[in-house]
Amino acid sequence: xxxxxxxxxxxxxxxxxxxxxxxxxxxxxxxxxxxxxxxxxxxxxxxxxxxxxxxxxxxxxxxxxxxxxxxxxxxxxxxxxxxxxxxxxxxxxxxxxxxxxxxxxxxxxxxxxxxxxxxxxxxxxxxxxxxxxxxxxxxxxxxxxxxxxxxxxxxxxxxxxxxxxxxxxxxxxxxxxxxxxxxxxxxxxxxxxxxxxxxxxxxxxxxxxxxxxxxxxxxxxxxxxxxxxxxxxxxxxxxxxxxxxxxxxxxxxxxxxxxxxxxxxxxxxxxxxxxxxxxxxxxxxxxxxxxxxxxxxxxxxxxxxxxxx
Numbered sequence: 001x002x003x004x005x006x007x008x009x010x011x012x013x014x015x016x017x018x019x020x021x022x023x024x025x026x027x028x029x030x031x032x033x034x035x036x037x038x039x040x041x042x043x044x045x046x047x048x049x050x051x052x053x054x055x056x057x058x059x060x061x062x063x064x065x066x067x068x069x070x071x072x073x074x075x076x077x078x079x080x081x082x083x084x085x086x087x088x089x090x091x092x093x094x095x096x097x098x099x100x101x102x103x104x105x106x107x108x109x110x111x112x113x114x115x116x117x118x119x120x121x122x123x124x125x126x127x128x129x130x131x132x133x134x135x136x137x138x139x140x141x142x143x144x145x146x147x148x149x150x151x152x153x154x155x156x157x158x159x160x161x162x163x164x165x166x167x168x169x170x171x172x173x174x175x176x177x178x179x180x181x182x183x184x185x186x187x188x189x190x191x192x193x194x195x196x197x198x199x200x201x202x203x204x205x206x207x208x209x210x211x212x213x214x215x216x217x218x219x220x221x222x223x224x225x226x227x228x229x230x231x232x233x234x235x236x237x238x239x240x241x242x243x244x245x246x247x248x249x250x251x252x253x254x255x256x257x258x259x260x261x262x263x264x265x266x267x268x269x270x271x272x273x274x275x276x277x278x279x280x281x282x283x284x285x286x287x288x289x290x291x292x293x294x295x296x297x298x299x300x301x302x303x304x305x306x307x308x309x
Contacts, residue, residue: 074255102213127180
């Protein structure tokens with residue numbers, strides 16, 4: 001693994017009074033990085049929860065492929081504007097690993113969006129957010145460091161609480177449940193790849209390349225859906241949906257909140273190890289449950305209240 005570049009998010013710059021790790025200032029900087037990582041992850045969780053709500057709203061009338069394309073293609077616009085305004089340019093040090101991150105992240109997104117189409121919002125989100133469990137397990141395997149497993153009981157406990165809160169049950173189809181869990185596995189692998197990339201790539205570069213690859217993949221999925229007849233443009237349903245301004249707003253919001261969450265999540269993993277900050281992402285299912293109750297009339301149950309304790 002390459003060491004952090006001086007201007008990369010994962011770099012730790014020591015002052016002249018602290019020439020090497022281990023001094024008091026080093027401890028202070030590490031704490032500051034951890035605090036920033038937690039804050040970024042909280043912002044990412046909230047952004048992703050809002051993205052999921054808009055995906056669910058759009059899928060009520062449109063095939064999920066439209067939300068998938070919007071998440072990525074629309075997400076390119078604010079990134080491109082930011083590059084034009086700042087004069088920065090994405091610089092890839094490890095393009096192959098960026099491509100791998102793009103594949104893993106897109107597969108996680110594809111499965112999650114399809115699971116949202118077939119499950120209640122909170123249930124699909126909870127299944128997807130088993131990813132911290134897989135992050136801890138896969139990190140222990142990858143690093144061959146069993147000490148990482150000490151975080152596992154806390155992660156499992158947190159997941160158990162939100163699972164009860166969201167009321168996950170057998171109401172969903174087996175295929176949708178399997179998609180939700182598999183999306184969590186791919187998401188965990190993507191998060192670990194982000195942590196590796198953060199040693200040599202800036203956060204905006206990681207997000208830019210991911211969004212570019214995911215845009216290409218999602219457009220390919222849409223073309224396949226047209227070719228196979230899974231999406232029919234001549235049915236009148238799509239035209240009627242797009243005639244409503246609210247549907248256009250829903251799709252645009254998917255792209256904006258998805259990109260904002262991606263930037264915050266990447267910045268978080270650049271500043272702290274995955275097993276430590278991954279559990280913070282459980283804010284997403286909590287917020288998703290609230291949105292499901294407020295917007296989609298998901299019921300409030302005694303089991304849900306127990307899970308939030």
